[in-house]
Amino acid sequence: MDLKFLAIRELIKEADDSLATISEKGGAIDVEDPMAQQLFNALVSAYGKRSALTHGSFNEENSEGYPFIAGFKKFIDSTPDDATFLSLCDQALAQLAASLQQPSARSATGGYVIFMYYSSDVFDYLLIGLVRDKSGVAFDQDLNPTKVIEVDLEKLHQAAKINITTYKEGSDSYLSFIGSRRKGDITHYFSNALGCTDVVPSKKSTSDLIRASEDFCRHYHLEEKQDEIVEDVVSYLSRQREDKQSAYLPDVAQIFDNHLPPEQAEQATGTFSKFANSENYQVSQEFQPHTSTINSYTKVKAKMDNWQLDFAKRSLGNPNSNSEIEFDPQTNSLRINRLSTKVIEQLKQALNVDD
Template sequence: MDVKVNFAVVHELIKEQFKDIQASDIRKVVLNKDKPAVSKLIIGATSIYGKKNNATHYGIFAKKTASEFPIDFDAYSKIAISEKSFLEVTESAMAELHAAAKKTTASSGGYILFVDYENNQGRFLLIAMLKKRDGLRLNENLEPEELIELDLSSLYHAARINFNKYQEHGLADAEAKQELNYLSFLSQSAGRSAAGYFVTALGCAVGTASAAATKNLIIESVKFFRERPNLRDKRIQFKDEILRYLERQRDSGQSVKLSEVEAIARQFFPAELEGQADELAVEFTGHLNSEAVGVPVEFPISKVTLDKYTHVVYKADNWQLKFDRNSLGEGVDAEIRFIEQDRKLIINNLSESAIEVIRQAIADKRDAAEPE
C-alpha cells in the first residue's frame, strides 16, 4: 500500500514501571521522512497496525472525558497541514499521556511515534508506542556487539484516527452516528489497568457500530473463502457455522470475538494447508480487522442484522412470512431477498422441495388474508 507521509515525529514518555514518571523528552522538529531509517520506521509501524497481535477496537472519542486531546484534534483536523500545527497536536497528546501514566504506577513509558499520513483509504493520524529491545550486530572486525533497537514486530499501545470518517461523523445525524466509527485503538491486554491509560489519555471509547460489524463479518469472511481456490469449496459449511456461532452469542447475550471467528475458520482450512494455517489465519483476521472492513476485536451483535442473514422475510400488504433459513435446507449457497420497491421475493439456488415449502406457505397466507 502506497503511503504519503505528511509529517512524523518521535517523543519519549519516560517512566519505568512502579517508579515516578519523569519529564517527557519532546522533540521540537519533525523527522526527515526521506531518510531510509525514518521511512523504515513509519512503514513498519503502519503495516503491522491491525494485524494479528495488533488487532484493533473501533470507536469514537468519548462524550465524557477529562482529556483535552479530542478538542485539540478537532481543531487540528480543520486547519491546513503544517509542521507547527502537527507538533502542537502531538504535544497535546504527550501531555495527556504523561498525566495519565503518572496516575498509574504499573504503567511504563516508551517512544511515542506520531505520523500524519495518507493512503488509498484516506488521511490518518497514527499514535503508536514503541519499545526498545536488545539485539546484536557485527562490528567492522565481524565481532558481535550489543545493540539496542526498536521493536517493530509489535505495537504496545496505539491509536489511529481517520480524518475522513471523523468529518463524516461530525455531519451525520444521531442515527447515522451510531454506525460510524472514526478511530481505532489496540487493546492487547484490555483487562489490565496498566495498559488502559493510553486509550484513556487520548479520550478513546469503544463504538456502537454493531450492525455494520455484524454485516461485514458475515459478508467479508465468506468472501475471503470464496476468493481463494483452496477454500472456496468450504465456504458454504463455513458460513453455516459462522451463523450458528452468531446465533449462540445472540442467545447467550455474549459479544462476538474475532479470535473465536478465527478458530472457526481454522476448522475449514484444508489439511494440505497445515503448514500455512498460521499465515492464512493472520491474513483472514487482518482482512476482517482492517480499516476497510472494520470488524473490531470484540463487539455486541446486532440482532436485527443477524436476522436478515438467518431468516427469509416476505412482506405483503396485510401479512408477512418469516422462515428460518435452516428450515429451507442447510448448506445451500442461496440468494434469498425481498425487493421492497418492486414487491418481489427473489430466490435462487434453493432445492425444489424448499421452493415448494415457500410456495405453499405464501398460498396459505394469501388464502387466510382474503375476506370471505
C-alpha cells in the same frame, strides 16, 4: 501510502514509579528521509498484523475532560503544517504523561511515541504508536559480537489509529486501539488519554455480527437459506481479514439484500444494518474481523462415495465433549448428537422404521 508528517518524542517512566516526564529530545522528522519511510512502513505493517484491535469513538459527551479531542479537531480543521502537527503531538504527550501517572498505570513504562499523519487510498489517518528498545547483536570492525540497542519496530506496545476521513463523515466508528493485554482489555491509559470511549473488542464485534445474521434470518423466515447466508458473511469477514481491511456493516447488509426473495425484498431490503446496530447486538459500522472467531464458523466439508458432510467447525469436538458432532480418532468414527425432530423423521422414513 503517502506519509505527510512524522514526529518522534519520548516518554520517560519506570515501572512502579508514579512520575512520568516528557523528554525534550525529538520533534519533526523529514518525511523524505529513507529511514523515515522505513519506520513508517514498519509501524503501519505492525499495526495491520494485530488481530485484536478495538474500535470506538471519542468521548464527545465529556470532551472538555480530554484536551486531545479539542486539539485533534483544531488540527483537522486547519491547514496542517509542521507547527500545527507538533502542537497536536505536544497535547497528546501531555495527556499520555498525565495518564501514565494514574494509579492504574503504575506498572506501565515509558517509551518512544511516534506520530504519523498519512493517507492510504482515499483515507487520511493519524497513527500514534508506543515502541521500546530491545537488545541486539552486531559485529565490530574485528568481527567480535557486541551488544547493540535498537528500537523494536515489530512490537507496538500501545497504539491508536484515527481515520480522519470517516471522522469527518460522521461515522460511528473511526478509532482503533492496541492496548495492554495484562488487564484483559484495551481501555487502559493510552486510550483514556486520547478520550476514547465505547470501545468494543473485535472478537465481540465479529461474534455479535454472526449472531445478528442468524437472528435476522429467523426474524424474516429465511431459515432455509440461513446456512448459505451465514457462510457468505463468514467468507466476507475472512477476505477482509486476509486483506488486513476492516469489515463494514453496509457490505454485510448487501449480502442479505442479495439473498432476499422478491416477496420480502420490499420489507427487508436495507434493514440489516439497523438490525445489527441495534441495542441487542451493537455491531459498529466498521470493525476489525477476529481471526479465531472467523475460523470457528468456517465450514468443514467432507465427501465419500455414498455420503457427504457440511458443518461449521465450532460444531466439532472430541468424544464426550457434548459437541453436536464428535470425532473419535481411536475408532475413526463420527457421532452426531442432538438431531432435530425433522432429521429424525427423515432418517426413520429412510429406514422404513415405524414409531
